Amino acid sequence: xxxxxxxxxxxxxxxxxxxxxxxxxxxxxxxxxxxxxxxxxxxxxxxxxxxxxxxxxxxxxxxxxxxxxxxxxxxxxxxxxxxxxxxxxxxxxxxxxxxxxxxxxxxxxxxxxxxxxxxxxxxxxxxxxxxxxxxxxxxxxxxxxxxxxxxxxxxxxxxxxxxxxxxxxxxxxxxxxxxxxxxxxxxxxxxxxxxxxxxxxxxxxxxxxxxxxxxxxxxxxxxxxxxxxxxxxxxxxxxxxxxxxxxxxxxxxxxxxxxxxxxxxxxxxxxxxxxxxxxxxxxxxxxxxxxxxxxxxxxxxxxxxxxxxxxxxxxxxxxxxxxxxxxxxxxxxxxxxxxxxxxxxxxxxxxxxxxxxxxxxxxxxxxxxxxxxxxxxxxxxxxxxxxxxxxxxxxxxxxxxxxxxxxxxxxxxxxxxxxxxxxxxxxxxxxxxxxxxxxxxxxxxxxxxxxxxxxxxxxxxxxxxxxxxxxxxxxxxxxxxxxxxxxxx
Numbered sequence: 001x002x003x004x005x006x007x008x009x010x011x012x013x014x015x016x017x018x019x020x021x022x023x024x025x026x027x028x029x030x031x032x033x034x035x036x037x038x039x040x041x042x043x044x045x046x047x048x049x050x051x052x053x054x055x056x057x058x059x060x061x062x063x064x065x066x067x068x069x070x071x072x073x074x075x076x077x078x079x080x081x082x083x084x085x086x087x088x089x090x091x092x093x094x095x096x097x098x099x100x101x102x103x104x105x106x107x108x109x110x111x112x113x114x115x116x117x118x119x120x121x122x123x124x125x126x127x128x129x130x131x132x133x134x135x136x137x138x139x140x141x142x143x144x145x146x147x148x149x150x151x152x153x154x155x156x157x158x159x160x161x162x163x164x165x166x167x168x169x170x171x172x173x174x175x176x177x178x179x180x181x182x183x184x185x186x187x188x189x190x191x192x193x194x195x196x197x198x199x200x201x202x203x204x205x206x207x208x209x210x211x212x213x214x215x216x217x218x219x220x221x222x223x224x225x226x227x228x229x230x231x232x233x234x235x236x237x238x239x240x241x242x243x244x245x246x247x248x249x250x251x252x253x254x255x256x257x258x259x260x261x262x263x264x265x266x267x268x269x270x271x272x273x274x275x276x277x278x279x280x281x282x283x284x285x286x287x288x289x290x291x292x293x294x295x296x297x298x299x300x301x302x303x304x305x306x307x308x309x310x311x312x313x314x315x316x317x318x319x320x321x322x323x324x325x326x327x328x329x330x331x332x333x334x335x336x337x338x339x340x341x342x343x344x345x346x347x348x349x350x351x352x353x354x355x356x357x358x359x360x361x362x363x364x365x366x367x368x369x370x371x372x373x374x375x376x377x378x379x380x381x382x383x384x385x386x387x388x389x390x391x392x393x394x395x396x397x398x399x400x401x402x403x404x405x406x407x408x409x410x411x412x413x414x415x416x417x418x419x420x421x422x423x424x425x426x427x428x429x430x431x432x433x434x435x436x437x438x439x440x441x442x443x444x445x446x447x448x449x450x451x452x453x454x455x456x457x458x459x460x461x462x463x464x465x466x467x468x469x470x471x472x473x474x475x476x477x478x479x480x481x482x483x484x485x486x487x488x489x
Contacts, residue, residue, distance in 0.1 A: 096305050097212045103390070106305045107216040110274040111382040119297055119322045119380035120181045127323060128173050135166050165430035169324075172424055176327025179380050184284070191283035193226065198282055200229040200342075201261035205251050208237040209269040213387070217272055226278035232259060249354055249361035256353030261345065268339040271298070273384040280383055281342045292347030292374035293366055296340045297321035299382035310388035313395075317388075325378045333417070333424035334378035336366025339386070347374045360402015367406060367425070371415045400432040 095107040142162070146155045202221060206214060221231060236251040252266070263285060267273060274280075281294050298321060300314040328334045338361070347369055348354065355364035366376045389395040406412045407429045417425075 095216070097210070103307050104305055105210065105212065106303050106310075106387065107212065108270065108272050108301065108385040108387055110220055110272050111299055111301075111385050115299065115301070115382050115385075116274065117181065117381065119299070119318075119382055120179050122178050122323050122326050122380070124173060124176065124178060124323055124327070128170060132170060135170070139163055161430070162434045165427060165434040168423055168427040168430065172331065172420075172427060173323065173327045176330040179326050179329075184379060184381070187287050188280060188283045191286045193279060193282050193286070196228060198228065198263060198286065199261045200226065200278060200282070201259040201264035202229055202231045203234055203252065203255055203259070203264055203266045204231065204269065205234040205236060205248055205266070206269040207235075207248070207251075213270050217267065217269060220272040221267070223275050224273065224277060225275040226282070229278065230259075230261065247358050249357055252361070253353040253356065256348070263342055263344055265342050266339055267384065268386065271339055271384045271386040273340070277383045278342075280381060281379075284377065284379070285342060285344060288375070288377070290373075290375050291377045292344050292369040293336050293376045294342045295325075295334060295336050295366075295376065295378045296383045297325070297380055298337060298340055299385045300388045301385055302388075306388065307390060309390055309392050313388040313392050322380060326380050328424045329378040331420045331424055332375065333370075333421040334366075334376050335428065336362045336369075336376055338362030338365075340384045344374075347372075357402075357405075359398050360405070363399075363402040363406070367412070367415075370417060370421075371411065396432070403429050404432060 095109075097105040097107060139159075142155075142159045146152050146159055202224070204217070204221065218231075218233075232255060234251050234255050236248065263282065265278070265281075277296075281296065284294055285291050298317060300310075300317060302311045302314045325334050341362070348365070350372070351368065355361045355368060357364050370376055406425060412422075412425070415422075
């Protein structure tokens with residue numbers, strides 16, 4: 001490790017009048033220049049300035065498949081869902097990395113001009129109309145099952161919890177409003193940024209991801225057209241002697257005091273932003289100085305090369321980012337999901353950065369900012385594309401822990417959020433519990449119904465057997481004379 005030096009000497013400050021031109025290309029393979037040696041309770045993060053180089057795969061067993069050989073990104077959706085969406089075929093061809101010890105990796109490309117605005121068309125009312133019909137039909141079946149036999153009456157409690165969550169979610173959805181794209185374009189035009197305005201930091205946390213994923217992300221980070229920014233790679237892997245503190249949250253909190261941009265953006269290791277990402281987001285923060293966090297959706301592009309888990313994860317996230325978040329934003333209660341968000345440094349300075357919690361620090365960061373009087377804003381513009389999670393279960397466990405932990409937090413109930421905002425957060429907390437109840441109760445229905453029918457069949461068989469035996473006894477008593485009784489001829 002080099003001799004200890006002052007952090008300010010190692011971390012260049014933002015230039016107030018940067019030289020116009022493209023940002024410096026990046027490479028994840030250059031050896032970093034670490035800061036002071038961290039204590040055991042700190043995150044193992046570092047910041048590095050990356051130079052212009054071509055990135056070569058480190059592992060010779062990995063093979064980068066040629067785009068032409070891979071073919072275009074195929075639309076794997078059923079034919080009856082493709083009407084009016086022919087522009088999907090114009091999506092960029094994916095780069096596929098064939099892994100020696102697992103499924104291939106599909107490297108994402110930034111959203112196209114068409115995909116950029118696809119979430120702005122929520123189609124909220126038709127969706128909720130058909131969802132309501134489905135909800136009423138399923139509810140009728142649940143209650144008929146619950147009252148069909150005394151041993152099923154306990155299921156009324158689960159039925160009530162499930163239906164209560166859907167009523168809250170549909171109520172927020174019906175009462176919300178669609179996103180006003182024209183208003184967004186007006187703000188971007190009126191508050192357009194110019195070179196030298198609003199220095200921004202780009203934070204890229206990583207922890208053991210394949211180098212091909214990092215190289216792909218850094219390649220697109222280097223293409224950002226907003227020039228007054230600095231890139232900071234926060235490497236939280238490779239230091240076995242230092243387990244770190246608070247995992248990703250500790251990594252981000254360590255980077256906060258050693259960066260100086262007026263705004264900072266966080267991208268997960270697999271997300272590739274469009275070149276105009278900052279031009280589409282910073283004007284909204286300039287127009288509204290009370291916005292602490294501006295969140296954009298996590299966009300995923302389904303491809304046939306992906307596993308079925310990845311394609312399914314994409315579908316489940318689309319409903320949340322395209323519909324639910326838009327309705328919640330109308331009521332001032334969108335959720336901060338961390339990646340693809342722009343943060344105002346001033347809003348987090350008083351608390352030292354992001355929330356100090358080991359899981360779902362993004363949700364808590366947004367919530368605590370709202371309790372301090374700041375706003376969290378959501379815009380449904382797909383400005384960055386990522387890789388759908390393969391470890392879907394662990395991802396949902398993290399999100400569930402982050403959302404439901406607010407339920408047991410006294411500050412949530414004591415906060416000055418209005419009733420509608422608390423309902424939005426409460427509905428999000430109930431989502432995971434009701435999903436678990438629904439998934440488990442579906443199988444429970446089958447088991448209990450089978451056992452109930454089997455019990456009825458056995459009862460009927462025993463009753464039928466008792467009836468036949470009783471009939472035989474009566475017939476025998478009528479036809480067979482008792483011992484010692486006279487016999488009549």
